[in-house]
Amino acid sequence: MGVQGLWSLLEGNNRIYQEFQFRDSKLVVDGSSLAHHIYNMANLDQNHGGEYLAFQAEVQTFFKALDNCQIKAYVVIDGSSGPSDIKLNHRMDLQRTRVKKIPDALKGGKMDFYALFSTTVFEQTLNNMKVPLVRCIGQADGQLAALASEWRCPVLSTDTDFYIYDLPEGVLPLDHFQWDSVIASGARSYISCKRYTTSSFCSLFNIDHQLLPVFATLAGNDYVNRRDVEWARYVPAGSPTMNFRTSSLVGLLSWLGARKDETTEDTLTAAMALIPNIGQQARTEMWTEVQNAMLEYRLPSSSLQRFFSEATVLPLPAEILSWVPEWVRASVARGDLGYFSTIQDYDILLHRRKFLRIQVECSHLQSSNLTSRPIRRVMYGLLLEQGGPEVEEWDRDGLGLVSVKARPLVQGAAQKLRLDSVPQGNHAVRLRVCLETLGVEEEALEGVPDHLRLPVAVTWYWLRRASPEKRLLRALLMVMVQGELTRLTGGTTGR
Template sequence: MGIQGLWSLLEDRSHIYQDIRFRDSKLLVDGTNLAFFLYATSDLDQNRGGEYLAYQVQVQALFMALGDCGVKPYVVMDGGTGASDIRLNIREDRQRGLLRIAQGAALNGRRAGILPPFTTTVFEQTLNDMKVPLVRCFGEADGQLAALAREWCCPVLSGDTDFYIYDLPEGVLPLKHFLWDSWETRQNSSYIPCKRYTKASFCTFFNIDPQLLPVFASLAGNDHDCLRKIPWARFLPADCPRKWIKFPRLEGLLSWLGARTDQTAEDTLTAAMDLMPPMSQQVETEVQTEVQTEVQTAMLEYRLPSSSLRGFFTEGTAPSLPAEMLSWVPEWVRACLARGDLGADVFVHRRKILRIQVEHFDLQSSNLTSQPLRQVLYGLLLGQGGGEVEEWDRVGLELVSVKVRPLVQGTAQTLRLDSLPQADRAVRLRVCLETLGVEEETLEGVPAHLRLPVAVTCYCLNQWQACLKDASQLNLVLCMPLPEPHYAW
């Protein structure tokens, strides 16, 4: 999710970047970041349902440009919070922020970066049609993506400053400076003009020990009040004119770290705790323990594991799952998770964070209309006794969580998750149409690829995209008794 302020700090010191002509290389792509960046930076509608066909053209053009320059992309998508829930509170805050932004977009009609519901779906479907290798992680993708970039010795394409902290031999290509639509050909060789960031260049410029970068990122990214009150600006060089200082908190923290020569990360973290404002002895001990644990946990995020993605890209095998997470999930469902068709949070945490979209905030959330569809979906995935699912949605402008009971009723009672792909298609179709409240005769004469959208239209027209999103997931879990629509159309 990035380190607040770091991007602006680096843009102000752009000579940290290296200008390169990128070609003839593997490239690991932060797919979630790219999907949103491409839509947000295009002159496309964000508030009235989206312009998916024009967006698809953008996606196709970018990946065709990569191919023309001899670049082989491998795309990795986020798949939820993972097993640890380390950044759950950050996701909560982010959802609350999106609510306020979406309300502003609804009131003034301006584009505010709240992207339409099918943005990532169209992105993934387009790449699958183009045969671009794509995988969805079972948690956040950053660590796994960075680990594979280190193993393959190739750069990462992303706008997420978290990648600036990892030890990546070929560095990061920032999305803003990746000029794919201005690619050039010289001496019979095509290339993309771009900039490259490396950890070594950053550490040399700010004169800090590379092993302290995770400490920097974890302190800078922690919003605990006690850490926010540390006056980092007092550590700025005395001879540095204050009018040149634009980011006093980050620059002061970097100056302080630069003076921590020959100190371990743990020693440096302990020293940072001593800089917090004075409190009573009991409170100070409790707060220091709490904050230090938070920062240490965040630092662990920057320790690269061995990558579980190589097998998927080289052999097509789904990434392995921690036994405590999804050991009971059938293999066919794991394949859906790895392809990005399903998210893992429902299985792992019994939780679904619902999408925020631009709508009338005095009315109920459009997600409530499609809740009955999700209840059947949860019933198929978890079973009747699988426990309630916690859904996060809005009530007015408040982010709330409600418990939703999985439903297994009607024809759905004849299906089992482990053998569902082998069930008769007529039975799977009946479950889908029963849930949507549509008779099969209604779809007679409708072209196959339009039957699911038409069935959803019969179910509900005002909140159509929200319902189509959940109906498409239900159709997927039922092994597509109705053909998958071409969503960009």
């Protein structure tokens, strides 16, 4: 995510960064970046389902380190796409890339597959530790940056989009944030890190602050692809040898530096004129696209400060505000619903679309997501009601990305439930909806301890829908039995 190639450019110009001893401060954390970073840096399994206990321990260690330095973290996590849907093409490209990586991942390569339940474990761990957490509606970058600006504290992230916002206390790049080696200084401790500010960037490259969004957009970000302009021809004479991407960025910055006294509009007009072989209509469309992308770098008024200080519910886009109950909005924002909740993804509400997670599995077999489609159809039905528009699910077929229409389904006991009253709904009805969705009769669970009824029912569903090999069933049953023995004996069963 972020501005393409900017990280490499900055790593080659260490004068950008300020050495910083960080303590006694608020910190706004890009939760999506942090979760990925911790998981990757711990070198945990990515190709066989994930290592969640080890990941949980790493997350706990990270936030304990912040606490030891009197750093108060506020974690902000991306939702899905917002109403504008401006990142759709970028998200589609990411999905296609993940699908293409499956064969190499099956051979044991580390291909940056994010373990399926990592986000859920991350959110649950933070909730258990009472770390303030919010899941935004749509993209979180603007809200996160606005909160850091209002509180005058840094942002912790790996996303170079934050390098474009003019933040008073700048950005702490996660790759230079040495949380695993807290340094004691008398009675106080601190974390050694580096800090980035737009003022140091603009000073080094001699460009005006107001041109940073122009730079990010023309360079190529999550919204606009790099344009067919040979920016490298503007690299100053005598500059050291650089790769193509870095030389393009340096050339673009040099070109912008020569226009630091021009208005943003004049600069954009000059940039558009450099694009060869383009008609007037295409040029007009491109102008609109670039301007829309630049708007993403304007700091909005933040709704997060009141969420954290007063526990107010985040506002929703007008398109869905009238029919999404408050309990859903509050639960989503707090990260209470977990990965399996279709409601967690506002793409369903805003665009009738869901990008299903791409997993490491044999690509010549059907996607494992097909196994859970009946469950998702019931959840779509509860959310969108029977007869509503079909949901477009994006999943893999072989090594390609395809869309399949899933019809919302409301039948049986589910017809007695309404989304706005689910938490207060009759317990027997809610249980019946769950069992009907899994295809299990309540009588079949007689004699099964209450806390094991859901795992047993889900296992029964899995057996019928996925037809797993017997050895996989035996492995699952052994884990369940071992877990029950540990629960009863306090982990003293021995071998």
